[in-house]
Amino acid sequence: MKIPSTLNMISDLIAIPSISCNDPLKDQSNQTVIDLLATWCNELGFKCEIMPIPNYSNKFNLIATLGIGNDGLVLAGHTDTVPYDNWQFDPFKLTEQDDRLYGLGTSDMKAFFALALTAVEQVLANGIQLNHPITILATANEETNMAGAKALNSNLRAKYALIGEPTGLKPIRMHKGIMMDSICLHGQSGHSSNPCLGNNALEGMYQVIGELLKWREQLQVKHNNSAFQIPVPTMNLGHIHGGDSPNRICADCELYVDLRPLPGMNLTELRSTLHQLVKNTLQNSGLDIKFKVLFDGIPAMETPNDAEIVTITERLTNQPSGAVAYATEAPYLQALGMQTIVLGPGDIEQAHQPDEFIATNRLQPMIDILTQLIVQCNQ
Ligand SMILES: [Zn+2]
Structure with a gap:
């Protein structure tokens, strides 16, 4: 039983590029990271x-x-990271400076694996008999489409799960969901001088936007969770494109919508309500409607306040559990029946930033939390 030191493991993991990107030219395999973790x-x-x-x-x-x-x-x-740009440090060389470890994936979240393995090594070295299994789960494509987490199936069974995403050592038991859709309207172009010659998709979209904003207001009245910094579900209209020229009736118009539901709101229901709302709004318009899924979504997640994993991690960190605005793989582990908590040593402020780092004084506390968590889940 011999694995490298924690720092050497972090350094080895950072040195292997494993970028996930929707641009196929920038997207990389994570196989080398997986193989190295498997070796350890x-x-x-x-x-x-x-x-x-x-x-x-x-x-x-x-x-x-x-x-x-x-x-x-x-x-x-x-195991994946986002792409990088404008780095002062070498993103693939772990650099220690001013009590910080710089490198792509230090906070988000390769360092976590080194800490988890160190914790397991310590538990084993202390001769603690394991009554329940420990699983190291390392996934692919979290940063793009969660394909790794979505591929997990009932072969993976456990009672508890901890995801080491950057939470600044605070247990997180809730996050919002995300979904992104496009609405495309198709009418008929024609000379602007005579509205009868065409059917204006842009004007149809104007009506749709009006109804969407009313729906948003209703959702925000109905759903409220004060654990979140933004306590209501949000809807963002992020992109619109339609038409080409002031003197032509606009034949096509497309709108992008981003929805962030609270725990308890169902993505499938939201999507079908959205579709129905658009269809109802335009039912006598003669416009064709098409919907495209831009991102099928990540469900919101909530682990009950009284779940054992919440109680244990709150005690170990001496912090109340909370909620964050970003999504994680937690809903997929929850769907497999695990009590899931998100708790990691990095800070979300550093994630996806140039010169990402993790503070060195976060490493030992995280190892200690994991060691004690393993022992307490073992009872
Ligand atoms: Zn992450």
């Missing part, structure tokens, strides 16, 4: 399953399990 997990006695992601030839999840049973603890993270 093997050293510690884990049984490793490398799981290919459907529809991708070069993306994988690692499910590494120590022990047997379906009542264990999953320590989960994603």
Whole structure:
């Protein structure tokens, strides 16, 4: 049983580019990161399953399990990073300066794996008998479409899950969901001098926008959760394009909508309400309506306040659990039956930023939290 030091593991993970990007030219495989994690997990006695992601030839999840049973603890993270630009430091070389470790994926969230493995190594070195299994879960494509988390199935069974996303060592039990859709209206072009010659899609979209804003108001009256900084669900109209010339009737108009529901709001229902609202608004307009899914979405997540994983992590961190505005893989682990908490050593302010870093004084506290969590989930 021999794995490298925590710092060397962080440095090795940072050195392997594993960028996820919707631009295929920038998108990279995560296989080398997965293989390296599997090597270390093997050293510690884990049984490793490398799981290919459907529809991708070069993306994988690692499910590494120590022990047997379906009542264990999953320590989960994603192996990919976002792309980088405008870095002063080398993004792929771990640089220690001013009590910070700089590198792409330090906070979000490769360092977490090194801390999790160090914690497991310490537990084993202390001769603690594991009554319940520990699983290291390393996923692909969290930063783009969650393909790794979505590919997980009932082979992965556990009682508890901790996701080490950057939360500044605070337990997070709630986040909002996301979905993004496009609404396309098609009418008829014609000379602007005679409205009878065409059917104006832009004017149809104007009506749709009016109804969308009314719907948003209703949603915000109906749904409110004070744990969130923005306590209501949000809807953003982010892009509109229609027509070409002032003297032509606009034949086509497209609008992009981003919806961020609170826990308890269902993505499928929201999407069908959205579609129905647009259809009702334009029912006598003669305009063709098409909907495109820009991002099928991530559900909102909420782990009950009295769940054991919440109580344990609140005690270990000495902090109340809270809510964040960004989405994680938590809903997918929850759907597999795990009590899920998001708790990691990085800060979200550093994630996706040039010169991303993790403060060195976050490392040992996170190792301690994980070590004690393993012990407490083992009872
Ligand atoms: Zn992340």
